Amino acid sequence: MNSSIIGKSVEETVNYLFLHFRTGFDAFSAGLGAVVKLLEDGLGIVPFAAMLVFLVGIAIWRRGIVFAVFVGLALQAIQYMGLWSQTISTLALVIAATFFSLALGVPLGIWGARNNRVEVILRSLLDFMQTMPAFVYLIPAVILFGLGRVPAVIATIVFSMPPVVRLTTLGIRQVREELLEAGRSFGSTDAQLLWKIQLPNALPSIMAGVNQTIMMALSMVVVASMIGAGGLGEYVLSGIQRLDIGIGFEGGLGVVLLAIVLDRLTESFGVKSKKSKPANRFNKAGTGGKA
Template sequence: MDDKWLPIGDYVKDFVDFLLNHFQWLFDIIAASIGWVSGIVESLLTSMPIWLLGGLLVGLAFWRVGKGFALFTLAAIAVLHGIGLWDQTVVTLSLVLASTVAALIAGIPLGIWAARSDRVEAVVRSLLDFMQTMPAFVYLIPAAMFFGLGRVPGMFATVIFAMPPVVRLTNLGIRQVRREMIEAGLAFGCTPTQLLFKVQIPNAMPSIMAGINQTIMMALSMVVIASMIGAGGLGDEVLRGIQRLDVGLGFEGGLGMVLLAIILDRITESFGRGRKAPRAEH
């Protein structure tokens, strides 16, 4: 005897079927938009020779972090090229950047809205709790149903999975702006929009940048999982290693992800805490 008396899964399936039957045109538009954005980013990065893109990363590492990390970035690029994974790394980087930009476009305004309304914040907080506790693999199911297989559903799932940190930390940063600064802005005649862009957002920027950093890291982790539905990149190498029980292949793919994650993490983290000051010469 089946003791299941609350068939939530059936309700969800019926709802998804309803969306597919009545709003397929909308999903086609979303898929075309996502594919267009990701295609532009990937074409831009893959068209760069390794010396140009690698030089930009090394230069950015030197500018934002310092000489030691620039040397590490150079060594990481040499390792990725040496093990034959540079092209897959560029594809993964393009997916992460495109997904992060999409997550920020949706997430930062949502965080600002939540910071300006307690009711919105209560609803958004519950939604974010749901999004962050849901297993990452679950996001692949609706993404594949709505958009099929390939890069588009992988990017869609990545955006949904990676958005919560920037929403939370944007909301938190704006709410933590000191009351004295807000009162000073109002005393100088700031409108609500001017107060937001000239007082609240500049003072909340370290928190917002921390959210952007965490969004990039979550996007990078989800891109690996999204390789199961054809997202491509370094995740394909890890997936092939699992399928073939090839420890070496899986390790190389995982090493590529680790090196890319370290580079992106340290560079984006530096924007939140400011550029490293040069040491004084003696």
């Protein structure tokens, strides 16, 4: 089956980039691969017992004793199934993809919130990124960066970045105008309005974007395993290839347990920020701290 002129144009563009900028792509791939490897090795050094205590402690702090018990049982189940090393690999990939998604997505969301034309362009681009099947991202990623974790991270970034951009823009745009007017009346600059009023008040929405970005990154685990990402996705893929229900179920259960733990923990930060009432703190600061 031959592709149309649109498909041929995209193919020629990717081939042109590969032929003329191969050295740059190789250097970028080596750098990103080193970051992911360093992150994975760092997490792998931590003993299971120490990681268990750390995550249970955070669960108690953020969600309470009931969720802490669940976290402990979930991690013990992953360890019992012999999937701890695969879970660490998956966690390293998700953390790396989430970090770069936030590093790119939050500034883009701020830009879109402060510029209507940029917001229109970003909305169209994000619609394209979210609706394009994830498998399609893998083709140019493999051509430009080869097999392994690097193209998997890049494809995951493209797939998981839209929520944080959208929700950052939405959160900043929903900040009440009277708060901005109060800030301007005290002589705040645009940068001060952003950092002291808009971002604190938009934090619940931004944290919801972080939460959704992590969940979408985890949903790419199995897809990314097809190009050598490793981790739990590779375990699930092995079960599919061998038609082994047990292996597939254990790998899928590991992904589900990890997703629930990360989802509830990141969600708790957004809930907490709603209770902090930054607007009240600003009003108190503006009136000299008097009620």
